[in-house]
Amino acid sequence: MTPSGAPAVAIANLQKRFGGGRTLFGFGPEMPSVHAVQDVDLTIPTGETLGIVGESGCGKSTLARMLVGLIAPSEGSIEIEGRDLGPAAGRDPAAFGRVIQYIFQDPISSLNPRKTIRQVIEVPLRRLHAMGPEARAARIAEIFDAVNLRHEFLERYPHEFSGGQAQRIGIARALAAAPRILVLDEPVSALDVSVQAQVLNLLVRLKAEFGLTYLFISHDLAVVEAVSDRVAVMYFGRIVELARAADIFARPRHHYTALLARSAPVVGRALTAPEAATAELPDPLAPPPGCAFAERCPAATDRCRKERPEFRDLGNAHFAACHHPA
């Protein structure tokens, strides 16, 4: 389906600033701005699952929302299957909708409480594909079978479903648009572990069945590792490390990735604070000039505090933005 081997997603120099501008119709003092996503370059080949990991406020959701066109980037380009969709971002999400869809974190609140499931799922079929009633019914039946949902659910309202069922409905709605790329924003973090695995396995199966490309965002390292081919770690608006899923937590090069891997609670590992007890994120309104992680980093030197490390190739398909990689 992709024209001449273009990657599913190619973004370059993507930036997003929130706030800023001036008050009083452009004549007042400049307002503070937050640089939520900075200098992100990413290429996702067709058929890959790219995991994105990071803590709250690192910019991973902002990146995802730019990718599906819900918000416009401040700078940079977004190419989906070789087509430049940057200009449509934030203005015409439907242009994205046919190729790339989004799965939300909170499955219940992503469904309109006053619509039946059928009404919810019909929308993309009507608006994006202009299907007639019979074609719609056939397509819905096909998708519902694919996500293991009973057909009588179609006439019910969202509040009647458990989180796991609602998330499957969310997946069904995304698939109804017949996209080739799915952006999954914490798709299982609102679910219980026993249900989480059901949904994750379903996602893996659907990927093979429909030949999808995934961008999988999560704060749970183990989940990301279990489903991804490659993983990118974000910190303070930037990608700080990118490597194969099998390598990145086993042999982290960036000290932040190492900290993340050490912090995940594991049965049988003694409880020790992995870093100084008071470490916090830098102030986003006054970002430090050098590496944003320097204040928390055990390997930080003066150079780290002054000079921002380049995101560079460390060999073996491993990239990191660090002056002193581990």
Added chain:
Amino acid sequence: MSAAAAPSSAGSRGPVGAFLRLFARNRLAAFGGIVLGLVLLLVLLAPVLPLADPYAQDKPNKFLLPFSAGHLLGTDHLGRDILSRLVWGTQTSLAVGVAAALISATIGSAIGIVAGFYGGRTDNLMMRAIDMLMAFPYILLALAIVAALGPGLVNALIAVAVVNIPFFARNIRGVTVGLAHREFVDAARLAGQSNLRIILTEILPNVLPVIVIAMSTTIGWMILETAGLSFLGLGAQPPAPDLGGMLGQGRNALITDPHAAAIPGLMIFIIVMSVNLIGDGVRDALDPRLRAGALMRPMARTQIDRRGEAPPAPAEPALLDLQELRTEFRLGARVLKALSGVTLSVKPGECLGIVGESGSGKSVAALSVMGLVASPPGVITGGAVRYEGEDLLGAPYERLRGLRGNRVAYIFQDPLATLHPLHRVGDQIVEAIRVHRRVPEAEARARALELLRAVRIPNAERRMGDYPHQLSGGMRQRVGIAMALVNDPDLIIADEPTTALDVTVQAQILALLADLRRERGVAILFITHDFGVVGQFCDRIAVMYAGRIVEEGPTAEVLGAPAHPYTRRLIACVPELGAGRRELAAIPGLPPAVDDLPDGCAFAPRCARATPECRRGEIALAPVTATRRLRCLHPEVELTREEQR
């Protein structure tokens, strides 16, 4: 009355039926409904009723008293029949009031939705225009509008509608702003819907109840305003009958013939009162918060309705003993059995972890200890909570209050929700100290500072003066922990204290809690869904499923050799870092609904080892070794045999 009209079978289901039932339950609203219904009936039947001509003057018979021959309510200053004028006038006033309400609701809601949905400059311009409208006293504005347009009923209607637009616009804008950023709106965008379509199909159905509520509470007001304008001679023009106009004309003879003014006045009173009663009823029945029972003030402790005797105290009471504790939520006809007999104990200085999925009852168990389950709808229906052997369910409220936050303290999941947003964190800690101990302010402050240092908050002096929103999530949870420690409690009940935090912060907070526990010898009841966290933090764990403990024992033993099939499978579901790309284990099916628990083992429908015996009778939580208890007929490992060997 409308409730009776709905067919009972259809009325008992669906949102409309639920609304009508709730509405009819409100006696005052039903009374208002009946009164207004009678008035409406009278007005609708006006053309066929044997009424006198409302315009026919009969000067010699002016100001006849009520119950005069031929004039049931007497006559006015021109000898016209008051009853006839009252009925026709009521019709006019009602029609104008309702029309004005509809017009201002439509225009006001449209403005509110557009402003709230688009936000930014659109919102700013529209709402500033609305503010300008509101800057004038409303009656002056109405007078000015009528003065500009000229007196008359239609102009009065326009004036009343216009002055009420801001009320709708502001109300609806507030609701829309909340909805416009909901995920389902984003989903609709991605599904290719245009903004107009999103407003009509996604936003409007969700604000409609609010519009109806706003309308039902203002319609009476609008009838009153219309009457007011007519009273001033700016509404309906004589000789047309209208309640306000009749009142105004009757005013001239108020002393000599009060009935000419009193009768229309009484009618206005009846209409506005009944409309307002109905409005209140509609609001109460439609508002989801009120429907969930927010109207009823939660009690200071969970309601106790213990059937039968409290179980006898254990021979060796621990610090905390829960015995066969049963807590349920009574929601109308549904009874959700959140806890169906929970027995556990916490020894001094020990850390017991309660693990379970959402809906397993782990948080209800934690809240039941100090009677903090919201009542209504929560009720404790059996068992005992013993603190050092003393039965707290039978204890007076004062005793419970003396223990809360003093001997037994809580740490909750979201410190932003549990800290008061308008008080400085230092003041909140000081308050927690002084509630239980009479100490001078300065001493309490010193103690608060010491605690903030103990939970390793940097710059503790400065942080004392901060408000909760100025702290990061991790810092807030440290404040929550400091507050739990103020009175050196014997037991801390921590309900998912790290769930809302990032992993690196979670690691810091867990390490802090572990240190504090060691230093101060405090026992912890730790509620979580995360096996990794209990595995690192707790001495013993209890696994809960559908309101019961299914397995309990020392952490290493339970995690190393889980005996209950649920425990084993749940542990298998937890993905572990470093295992690479793989298929994850899942448990098929869903947990049972707690208002319809199956007989026997609640896990049997999802269990591969279940046999017919598993689905019958009660399966006891029985000790299998000296330290482990299990509620299963077909355990995964034979624990007793292992021990004998």
